[in-house]
Every structure is written in structure tokens, then in C-alpha cells.
Amino acid sequence: MFSKETYLRRRARLREKVGGGVLLFLGNNQVGMNYEGNEYEFRQDSSFLYFWGLDYAGLSAVIDADSGDEMIFGDELTIDDIVWTGTMPSLADNARLVGVEKTLPVKELKEYLRKAMHQGRNIRFLPPYRGDHYLRLMDLLGILPDAQAVRADEPLIKAIVDMRIHKTAEEIAVIEDAVDVSTMMHLEAYRRVRPGVHESEIASSVLKIATKRPGGRLAFPTIATVAGQVLHNHGFIHTLKEGDIFLLDAGAENATHYCGDLSSSMPVGERFTRRQEEIYNLHLRSFQAAVDQLRPGNPYRNAHLAAAEVIAEGMIDLGLMKGNPRDIAESGAYALVFPCGTGHMMGLDVHNMENLGEQYVGYADGEKKSTQFGFKSLRLARPLEPGFIFTVEPGIYFIPELIDLWKAEGRFKEFINYDKFEPWKGFGGLRNELDYVITENGARVLGTLKKPMTLEEVYNAKNQ
């Protein structure tokens, strides 16, 4: 948790930006996994954490942006709770830690909102993403679940996005810490990956490092796979063998809930094959081309197009594509081997604020996200500003089903030599990923530890 002043400042700023109305924040509740009392690991809503700091279930909060009143709704512990979980500071004491003097029982929230609605006041809320929030919003505001996303308040969403997207020095410091833990997870994988080891063993050693410190956990389910062409592969079904490419996409969240997100690709054996090295180095060049575009004012779309263009050049050199690399990038034909975006915003969420809408987070006002395959996965396109924190993670993937589909449809025939792709169908896929912050005049990679990137660094890390 940050100091009380941080939370006071954030809420005052939000009040000012939104200008008026009742701002409603629903904290997260516990969710039963297989029965009510056996819960998933609790995770507080990130906007709730950002403005109210309190990291436990059963809370809601309101800012009256007209009067300046701030209040947290929650119930004090009963003797049953204390017998079960032990005693804890009271809600009133916790609220004071984040600069809130007024606390009320949960049941008073409905009455408070009913009164506000009666007075014709504008009740502003965020789009829900959890089942119980849909039900609570229906109960509290009388809005049916289907209508809640469209009735969510755009000025509130935009104000929150604008605040959470610009990181302060104290936020950058805790994110950098989470990135360091993430790097340690990856260094452990480089050491452990070898023929005969199972994917689940790597996933478990990575988890162990993420959870070593109090409050530490994974920022998202780990991807640890030799089938890297499957972009979100959580199966852990393979035993590693000589000749495979192992791909790890894993990151830690520290006690503050800010996170890191890194990816690594490495040979299962001592070295990559010549063909794997060639694709790995092509990927590194595309990574560098993206990084070269990182500076204030330059749209992240340019970083994506630069990476796509380098990959297209490499595909032409291999005889897999033809034509002008820039045209291949701009047409979207590159997406056959690079079907995802180059990166995404990061912060309290690994895909920061995705629940508030990618359009608001990753795109400038008035700039519409494309629906074309490839470009539709570009989560970040807008001009970069100091304090933005995001990932860079171009990759090269040979997805047999996608190759067959595009070939059958004759898609981008002018750019793609489909027949040459046949021998590449079993290649798999690879990527690396690092986290960056935009500075006043450029960008800086986050983390004080170095994650291996070049072939030499990768081979060395395997022998540490």
C-alpha cells in the first residue's frame, strides 16, 4: 500500500476530472471454486485498489464528486469471522490508512444510492466483469445485466484510464520490482530446461519464485510450452525433448499487485538448430525495430508496423513471402506468422485496464480499432506519452491450421508463397518479451536484472 496522501491525491484528482455525480466503486468479493466456502485466491479489483488501497473482500466505495464526500461501505468482523480468520483491524482503522474518515455498513449502500437516484443525481459506475457485480448492479441500480456495459459511465472510464495509464515514480519503482521477480522466474527456467523435463516442472519452479515473498503471486496463468505456436497454451502436456523450442510467458505480481510480464524462448537442448537460430535472430531484429520506435509522441502502431516489416523482410529472404515488406506489413499479410499485437499496456493488470475497454486504453480518441485478423489483436496503437508502461513482444509462429485456412481461401496470394510453407508447419513458434516505460525523451527497459535476449546470452543462461 502507498501512503495515505497518494490515495487522497488520486481521489481528489478523479473528482476534479469527472466534475460531478456519484462515483460508485464495487470492490471484489470472494468467489467459490467448487463450493462457496472453498474460494479462489482473492484478487481485489484494480481500480478499487488504485483509489482505495484496501485489499480485501466485501467492500464498496463512493465519491460524491459534488460535495467531496468519500465513504467506504463494508461490514465489521463478527465473532464468527474472528473465530474463523482471527482478529483484524476494523474497517474504520483500515479506511483511515487511505485517508477515508467515513465508513458505513454494506446494507446502507442501497439506501444511499436510492436516495441519490431520487434526487436525479448521475450515478457513475464502471463496466462489470464478474458475475456477482452484474447482480449487485442490478440490485443497487435496477439496471439489467445486458444493459450495464453500455450504461457504464464514459467520463469516469476515461478519467480513470488517463490516471492509471500515466505511472508516477512510486508506481514505476514497484513495477520494476515485479519485473525483477519476473526475470528471476525466467532465469530459473533457462537453468532448468533440458530434455526429459516436463512442462509442468518448469511451470512449478516459476510459480515457486513468484510466491516466495509475502504477497507475491503470478500476474497471469503461466505459459510454459514446447508448442509455442499455440499463443495461450496452459496445458502442460509435453515432456521436453532435444530439438524443441521451449517458450515461457510468465510474470509476477508483488504485494502491491503491480506486475511484470516477460517471455523467453530457448532451446531444450544445448543449442538451437541452424534454422531455429535463423528465425530467433529474425525475431530479435523485429524486436529491436519495435524498440527503436519507442519515444513520446510516436504511435505504438509504428512499433508494431516496424516489427511486422522486419518479419516480412525475413520471410521474403526465406522465400516464404514476396513483394515489398512495407506492403506486407500494412496489408496485414504478415499476420500469417505474427497474428498478435506487438504489446499491451501493463500496470495493476497484466493487460492494464482491459476491463475498462481496449478502445479507451490502447487507442487515441476517435481512432477505431481494426477488425481485420492480426490488426484486431493490436491492443496498443496510440501515441506514446511519458509514464506509459507496456510490453514489447513480437513473435514468429507457424500455425498449421492458419496456414491451411489462408491457403484454401487464397488470402494475400500476391504476398505469400503457400507451397513453400509446407516444411515449416512443424516449426512451432517463439517470442521474447520485455517491459518498457516511456521517459521524457525516449524509453527505458524496466528491471535491474538482465533477461537473456541474444543467442549468446540464452546459451550462457542455460549453463548458469
Ligand SMILES: [Mn+2]
Ligand atoms: Mn504480454
